[in-house]
Structure formats: C-alpha cells, structure tokens
Amino acid sequence: MxxxxxxxxxxxxxxxxxxxxxxxxxxxxxxxxxxxxxxxxxxxxxxxxxxxxxxxxxxxxxxxxxxxxxxxxxxxxxxxxxxxxxxxxxxxxxxxxxxxxxxxxxxxxxxxxxxxxxxxxxxxxxxxxxxxxxxxxxxxxxxxxxxxxxxxxxxxxxxxxxxxxxxxxxxxxxxxxxxEFDENAAVSSDGGESETENLKSTIADSKLLLSTGFLLTFFAIMLYGTYYRGLLTFLPDMIGELPQFETYVIFGREAEPAQYVYTGILMIGILGQYVGGRVTDHVRTEYAFLACLSALGILAFVFIPFSGWALAPFLLVCAALGFSLYATAPIYQVVVAEYAAADIHGLSYGYAYLGMFGFGAAGAALAGWILTYANESVLLATLGGLALLGAGIVLSLLVLSPNGD
Missing domain, CATH: 1.20.1250.20 (MFS general substrate transporter like domains)
Known part of the structure; x- marks a missing residue:
C-alpha cells in the first residue's frame, strides 16, 4: 500500500x-x-x-x-x-x-x-x-x-x-x-451530480432493486438482523441466569462469568467471519446462506436444553452460535451483490443495512417483551423460528434461480 x-x-x-x-x-x-x-x-x-x-x-x-x-x-x-x-x-x-x-x-x-x-x-x-x-x-x-x-x-x-x-x-x-490523505485518489473527478440529480438517481435505482431476488434477500437479511439483535442484546443476562454462571466476588466487587462467555462468543465470531468470507469463493452463496440460517435456528432451539448438561457441551453450543452468527454476515453481503446490478451496489448495501440494523433492531424490543412476559426458552424458540423462516426464504431463492442467475 x-x-x-x-x-x-x-x-x-x-x-x-x-x-x-x-x-x-x-x-x-x-x-x-x-x-x-x-x-x-x-x-x-x-x-x-x-x-x-x-x-x-x-x-x-x-x-x-x-x-x-x-x-x-x-x-x-x-x-x-x-x-x-x-x-x-x-x-x-x-x-x-x-x-x-x-x-x-x-x-x-x-x-x-x-x-x-x-x-x-x-x-x-x-x-x-x-x-x-x-x-x-x-x-x-x-x-x-x-x-x-x-x-x-x-x-x-x-x-x-x-x-x-x-x-x-x-x-x-x-x-x-x-x-493527510486524498479521499478521491482512486477515482477520476467528473464534477459529480447535483443534490437534485442525486435524489432522482437514488429513487430510480431503488426501483431497479425491486426484483424478486433482491426483495427475498432483503427479507432474509431482515430476519437475520432481528435474530442477531434479539439474541445479543440480552445474551449476557440470559447466560447469567443459568446456575453454573452465578456471580462471584473478586477484589470486593461482584464479577459476572456470563460476561466472559459473551465476549468469548464474540471472539469466536472473528473466525466465523473469516471462514464465511472464504466459503463464498468455493460454494454457491445461497447454499452457504441457507446453511448458516438453518444452523442458527437449530442452535437457538438447543441452547437452553444444552445448558442443563455439563459445562463443556454448553460452551461448545455457545462457540457454534458465535461462529454461525458472524459467518452469516460476509455471506449475505455477497448474496446482495449477486442480486443487484453492479452500478447500484452502494445503494443495495444501504438497503441491506436498513434491513440488518434498522428493521433488525426490533429484535431487542421483541426480546425484552418476551423476557418480561414469558421466559428465555420462549425467546430462543421464537428467534430459532425466525432463522428457519429466513432459511425458507433463501430456499425459495434457490427454487426461483436454480442456476444462480
């Protein structure tokens, strides 16, 4: 460089x-x-x-x-x-x-x-x-x-x-x-567009994205975002409620083992992001997306049952959850690129972030509501269902586009 x-x-x-x-x-x-x-x-x-x-x-x-x-x-x-x-x-x-x-x-x-x-x-x-x-x-x-x-x-x-x-x-x-750096060093200057032209271009390009393939991808990302936010927002609290992760006192202050399990899940996610990115070079991305969402659905359903087993199997489920959760991100980013025209990739990622972080943020409110009026098992079952619904949407992508076109 x-x-x-x-x-x-x-x-x-x-x-x-x-x-x-x-x-x-x-x-x-x-x-x-x-x-x-x-x-x-x-x-x-x-x-x-x-x-x-x-x-x-x-x-x-x-x-x-x-x-x-x-x-x-x-x-x-x-x-x-x-x-x-x-x-x-x-x-x-x-x-x-x-x-x-x-x-x-x-x-x-x-x-x-x-x-x-x-x-x-x-x-x-x-x-x-x-x-x-x-x-x-x-x-x-x-x-x-x-x-x-x-x-x-x-x-x-x-x-x-x-x-x-x-x-x-x-x-x-x-x-x-x-x-100091030149933020336009890699592009030629052509004067750009006016703000009015930019707005008109954005509206026109948005219409181009209203294809069946991109819309289905958007809905799958939105469900993944809801799962992601709904799980992570209260995950330390949910783990902390388990008897094997009770609070202990160190240096005269309370320490929460659940916090370290949570950070461990995020660290495993680094490996997941790397592997997810590499997989897209060798496997059709819809298959990879389908596999990740299916895994997230299954892991949500087994999370609570495994917590009642020995510590090692439960931590293994936590590791698999962190891996799958973050492996999904680079995979869906490639899927977005494949279902949007090359000249509107920037806008397509804007919509992807809207689905992932915008609509997906409802997962935190959903999780809070379920934890207030039900329990952790109901929350995880709900999130698991959302992930499997997303997997079903990706499966429909494969049916509609069997050759990856």
Missing amino acids: DENDRSIAGFTMLAHGIFHTYELSIPLFIVIWLNVFDVSAFVLGVVVSVGYGLIGVGAIPSGVLSDSYGSRSLIVASVVGMGIGFFSLALAPNVFVLMAAIIVWGAAASIYHPAGLSLISRGAEQRGTVFAYHGVGGNIGTAFGPLLTALLLVLFDWRFVIVVLTVPAIGVVAFATMI
Whole structure:
C-alpha cells in the first residue's frame, strides 16, 4: 500500500473499531441497567431498539451525504457523536435520559459505515487490501471492546467504565487531525451530480432493486438482523441466569462469568467471519446462506436444553452460535451483490443495512417483551423460528434461480 492507502486504512480501522466496541458493549451494561433503573426487560429492549434502529434508518441518507460532501468530515462527526452519546449514558439519572443518550449514539453511529466504505472505495488504490484491514479493525472492536468492558466492570463502577470507553473516540478524532490523505485518489473527478440529480438517481435505482431476488434477500437479511439483535442484546443476562454462571466476588466487587462467555462468543465470531468470507469463493452463496440460517435456528432451539448438561457441551453450543452468527454476515453481503446490478451496489448495501440494523433492531424490543412476559426458552424458540423462516426464504431463492442467475 502507498502512503495514502495506509492513512485511509489506519483512520477507518480505528473508527470501525470504535463503532463495534460501543455497539457490543451496550449489552453488558443492560444487565446493570435493569437493576439501576428498576425497569423491565421490555422497556429497556425498546430503549435500546430505538438507538440500534437508527443505525439502519440513517444508512441510506448517510450514503447520499457521503457522495455529496465527502467522507472524512462525516466520519469525524460520526466518531464525535458516538463519543458524546456514549459518554451521556454515564450521566443518565433515569431511563428517559438513557434513551436520549442512546438516540444520540445511534444517530451518530448510522453515519459511519456508508461514509467509511465510500472513503475506501473512492480513496484507496488497493481497495481489497484496505477493506481487509478495515474488517480487522471492526473485529478488534467486536472482540476486545466488550472484553475490556467486562474486565473494567470487575474493578470500577459502570458509570466510570463508560467514561473510560469514550477516551478512544477522543484519540480517533485527534488522529484524524494529524493525518493527510486524498479521499478521491482512486477515482477520476467528473464534477459529480447535483443534490437534485442525486435524489432522482437514488429513487430510480431503488426501483431497479425491486426484483424478486433482491426483495427475498432483503427479507432474509431482515430476519437475520432481528435474530442477531434479539439474541445479543440480552445474551449476557440470559447466560447469567443459568446456575453454573452465578456471580462471584473478586477484589470486593461482584464479577459476572456470563460476561466472559459473551465476549468469548464474540471472539469466536472473528473466525466465523473469516471462514464465511472464504466459503463464498468455493460454494454457491445461497447454499452457504441457507446453511448458516438453518444452523442458527437449530442452535437457538438447543441452547437452553444444552445448558442443563455439563459445562463443556454448553460452551461448545455457545462457540457454534458465535461462529454461525458472524459467518452469516460476509455471506449475505455477497448474496446482495449477486442480486443487484453492479452500478447500484452502494445503494443495495444501504438497503441491506436498513434491513440488518434498522428493521433488525426490533429484535431487542421483541426480546425484552418476551423476557418480561414469558421466559428465555420462549425467546430462543421464537428467534430459532425466525432463522428457519429466513432459511425458507433463501430456499425459495434457490427454487426461483436454480442456476444462480
């Protein structure tokens, strides 16, 4: 990579890591917030759904803004907003202020992915390599952000931990002021389109996406997103309810073994993402997508029964769950590309993020409602059913397009 590519890679890796650190650390705080704010899982699920949902809802507008105004300033604004929103969580005296803080965080987080991916696609000469480094940055945030959070929660009050976690955002903004790069180095300048032309183009291209294949793919992604958010939001709390993961005291403070099982599941997910990406080079992607969704459905149904067995079989199910959950992501991203015309891939991914993070955010509210009025077994059975429904949709793709056309 040349100097420009290295600067873009470093900048986007850090911002991507920040995004996933915050996204996947929030479930660790939910266990605490249930007691601190004395609210039901349903209420807290709705609160979190609003913030997570904004990530998807804002994806398409963010993509349009990136095309009109450039990516660098948007990424900086996103990191600043995420830092402010996350910091505000530490100041929340009640669940209403907590929701306001999560809304600020979610709105700012929605800017990142379209802006970051656009920056790489327009500014990096070696796009594939920079995309790979960008993924590594996200994986580091996915795995080690929650692990750091869990370790800090053993030693410090949750509000102080949140403040500590905002420090990296300050570092990313400081780094952005020190580096220089050309965000249009890999494309020729043709003057671009006006905002009105951009809007008309977006509407016209959206109509092109209303094909049977892409719509079915979108619905399958939406169900996967609901499963993903519904599972992860309350997963530490669900594991913590199991007798073999009871709270213990260390250094005079309570420690939650469930938090480390949760972070272990996320770490296994790194391997899943890698394998899922490699599989798409060798297997028809619909088959891989079908296999992952089917596995997620089965694992949801056996999760509670296996928890009553010995520790080793249960941890094996947890590992398989983390692997399958994250292996699905690179697979559906390839499916999206295959069912959308090449010149509207950017818009197609905007819609994919809308399904994954926007509509999928309802999974947190769904999970909270079921946990409040039913139990963990009902939640996992519901999520398992959603995954199998998604598998059925992918199967219909295979029937409609037997040759992969």
